Amino acid sequence: MPDPDPPIHRLEEQPPVNDVVLPLEGVRVVEVAQVLAAPYVASLLGDLGADVVKVERPEGDLIRPTDALLRAGGSAYFASANRNKRYLTVDLKDPVDRRRLNREIAECDVLVTNGRPGAVHRAGLDYEAVRALRPDVVYCLVTAFGESGPRCEEPGMDLTAQALAGLMGTTGEPDGPPAKTSSPVGDYSAALFAVQGVLAALYRRTRTGQGAKVGVNLLDASLAMLGNYVPQVSVTGVDLARVGSGHQQLVPYQAFPDAHGEYFVVACLTQKFWELLCTAIDRPEWRRDTRFLTNTDRRNHRALLVGELTALFATRPRAEWIALLGARGVPTCEVNSLTQALEDPQVRHNGIVVQTPPDDVHGVYRFIGNPLLLDDERLPVRSTAQPLAPLPRSALQTGAG
Missing domain, CATH: 3.30.1540.10 (formyl-coa transferase, domain 3)
Incomplete structure (x- = not known):
């Protein structure tokens, strides 16, 4: 019989990568992105076996200093979206660094980037510029609001996407203010849609040799999370009111307090x-x-x-x-708190929580592994988030520069 209370899965207990045939082995991914949605796309591709190189500016990803919970220039926020990657520091304004990056792009199968369309174009990371280096590339661009339209050049993030999409407006107590979901569902849902698009494009390329441009934005992804309510509103003409932990369409379907307020x-x-x-x-x-x-x-x-x-x-x-x-x-x-959820018997049984081994880089912490099971096995975590440092020259493509 299975252990009714198995221990938290430890990273050193993950099966060696050589013992697991991962579906994206041999696929090379270059990520020139930061914060959460696009880096999480690359991380999920890395989970599936892709060789991912994360390209960061010299000062690092914007969320590296978000908190001081991990040592060596990392944050818990950063670690959540940056496993199974190698790291390359590139100053896009430096001609030598740029040539190195261009060589990486020319040899990659997938390029993942994010940002406002104008900034992506000025950085020379738009689809046409990347396709000039690798004609059959699968190019994935994650934006806040889309590549065109009245808001396309506005700064955007999960909070603004949730606000515009109606997530905040339909979340919270009836007599209270609108509330953001505790999870950045705009970021995560956009990442999941983007990975779906990348995988579909890679599959098509194996049959046709044709590359693709995959585009996803946080606003559309957030609105898609409300898809079950759109037909209702369109038929009734009545907007959704906040119902706390209740469900807009089902009653009773919510949380209730007991005699002790739990x-x-x-x-x-x-x-x-x-x-x-x-x-x-x-x-x-x-x-x-x-x-x-x-x-x-x-x-x-x-x-x-x-x-x-x-x-x-x-x-x-x-x-x-x-x-x-x-x-x-x-x-x-x-209704569990997050701490209680991490200790829930079913969660522990599932092995979704992974604990890093002790080291001198980030210390010990837990993170959530990939929820996907492949042939009834969890995908191995081959590496966690690493400090910001240039890759050794031997790890770069050879050539002048």
Whole structure:
């Protein structure tokens, strides 16, 4: 039987890369990007076996100094998006450095970059300039708002994308201010869409020899996260109101506080789960109450029903409610803090949390590995984020410069 409480997966326990056939082995990626979305694209490609060279300006990625939690010129924020890479320091204004970078680009399969379109063009990293160096390149550009349009040259980031896309406007308590999601979902969703595009372009290139330009922006990716609500709004003409931890379309489907103010969730996704809930909490009459008969009825009487449930659930500890509801088949669980989530038995069993070995560079820290399983195995982490330093000349392409 599996260990019911396995230890946190340690980096030194990752299978050696030579023992694993990774799908992108032999693919070379050059990343000229910073902050989160585009570097995470390159990191995910590195997870899949690509040889990734991260190109940084002499002062380093903007998020290297975001916090002082890791030693040697790194931050916890930076480490989250920069595993499985080599590092190259390049001053784009220096002719020698630029020739070195151009040689790297000429030999790469994928170029990942980000920034405002004008700045990307001035840096000589636009698609036409890169394609002149490598005609069949798969070029991936991540922008904040797109490559054209009224906002394309404005500075943008996850927060502004969440604000414009409606994520903030639909998140938060009904009587409170709009709230950003705790996760930078604009950055991460853009990265996931971009990786999908890169992989599709690489596949097409194997059949046609044709390169591609992959474009993703944070605004579109953030708006895509609200895709389940767009048909509803277009049909009803009614905008979404903030409902706290509740769901815009399903009731009850939210967190409730227990007798001690600790939260747990009740998720009645279907009518069956609603009826099971009525039985579990000894409210069989609610199954016949015309105010609560269907999900539409329950949504129309959200305040009344949620008020009744809130009062009821405040009478006992959440462990009792979870046991009672779970035994009846009602979807429920505790609301964890991040620290509690990292110690959750299922999370530990899954092995998604990786701990670095002790070293003199960044110390010991945990990070989240790639969620993908390949042939029932996790992708190996071959290297973590490294200090800012030029690659040795032997690691660069040979030639004048």
